[in-house]
Amino acid sequence: MRTNKMCAVLGNIQRYNALLPLTNERPLATLPVACKYRMLDFPLSSIVNANVNTVFMIFNEGETQSVFDHIGGGKEWNLDGIHNRFFIHLYQDFLKLKAQNLEYYNELIGYLEKSKSEYTVYMSSKMLCSIDLRAVLNIHQANQNEMTVVYKKVQPDNVCATDAVLTIEENGKISEVFSAKEKGDTEDQMNLCMDIYIVQTDWLINELKAGQREGATVDLQDFLRKKIHTVKSSIYEYTGYLSNIFDIPSYYKASMDMLNSKRFNSLMYSSQKIYTKLKNEVPTYYSETSEVNNSQFATGSIVEGKVEDSVVSRGAIIEKDTEVLHSIIMPSAEIRSGASIQFAILDKNVVVDAGVKIAGTKEEPVVIPKGTHVTNHILEGQTQ
The missing domain is CATH 3.90.550.10 (Spore Coat Polysaccharide Biosynthesis Protein SpsA; Chain A)
Structure with missing residues (x-):
């Protein structure tokens, strides 16, 4: 039957x-x-x-x-x-x-x-x-x-x-x-x-x-x-x-x-449970210098800068004096001291050098491809 x-x-x-x-x-x-x-x-x-x-x-x-x-x-x-x-x-x-x-x-x-x-x-x-x-x-x-x-x-x-x-x-x-x-x-x-x-x-x-x-x-x-x-x-x-x-x-x-x-x-959180791959990692660490508002984080990240209205995946490093606003940060990204990220999508393993500014718009966010090392400013919806 x-x-x-x-x-x-x-x-x-x-x-x-x-x-x-x-x-x-x-x-x-x-x-x-x-x-x-x-x-x-x-x-x-x-x-x-x-x-x-x-x-x-x-x-x-x-x-x-x-x-x-x-x-x-x-x-x-x-x-x-x-x-x-x-x-x-x-x-x-x-x-x-x-x-x-x-x-x-x-x-x-x-x-x-x-x-x-x-x-x-x-x-x-x-x-x-x-x-x-x-x-x-x-x-x-x-x-x-x-x-x-x-x-x-x-x-x-x-x-x-x-x-x-x-x-x-x-x-x-x-x-x-x-x-x-x-x-x-x-x-x-x-x-x-x-x-x-x-x-x-x-x-x-x-x-x-x-x-x-x-x-x-x-x-x-x-x-x-x-x-x-x-x-x-x-x-x-x-x-x-x-x-x-x-x-x-x-x-x-x-x-x-x-x-x-x-x-x-x-x-x-409807009646349906959502399953995903499990990873046993340490929780995300927020230092005394961090400032976080309305954002989501997975495990294993280190946050020392400002993060607002953003989604941050596993293993990201956000150093002191950084600013991450309205952005999507994928696994193992590294944002170095003094960098500014706004309206951007950083794919896996992206490194943003100190002091670099990345700025898109809500309608056209900047997309940084997987594994990119960003050394210069990227502005106004440009895609590297």
Whole structure:
């Protein structure tokens, strides 16, 4: 009997040039959020909170190192056992099989068949949210349709041009599916498709088999979007916190949202627990010269200067007479005496020399790439 059992597919292949250079050496899925978390933690946590014990993940070639560094064996998400497991596959392998006219969805089909699950949930790592998938499953079961689509009403500035937007009738039926680029931003609110779907597993297996015979898209997310109109679909409106990450401003805004207690609590302390990689480190040290206001810190940092309205990850060093305002400081950054950082994102292992000033704007924060040693001033939204 397979009642209520779900398996999961996590898609992480979308690339956004507007997120460079932050995604030069990592996928969007491992971008840091709220000091010690990664974007991937949120869909993974939603999945394990729904008692799903197997996850099929799809990443781009060359982007898996940071994923393995973060997930390890999957212990924190209870995915390190015989029955609880995760699998990582490369999107480019699917593309190569299709180019050779071979059955490119067979690995995924095999996973779905072996899972013996009645339902499959698909999620991406682009939507920063905490969703109760059990509630979505209840709606799916009540409507007995092939697909249930999760959406949220959002402002146009929280939508990327390549996102899907839904037109929903008063009876709750989806009448149209547009790309946001086609829809434009003429409306006050849009029904953003969050690319979270629950489907019947047997139905998905049959559709994938038929799709690869017909040369359907290799991108499972796009594959499911195109099915919304062709099958009976239910809708689930998500009303919790959501940030849609697709460019530097959206990522910066989401990080700054974590300094707002209401938004932070909505994301982190709903009925859903958020799991992440554990590190046994000493607490952050605040010296007598430090001045800290409305900021978040992970463990292992040393703070001797002024930090205000900022998010600081693990192992950062902020020396005396420094000023860090409205900024995101990623792991192991070093800001030396007399430096000033405002409206900036400092990636991992960045060193800022003494007396150097970095200043962007709220709309266009300065981004300093991973491992950069900054020796000169960077001002007015310039990116080094």
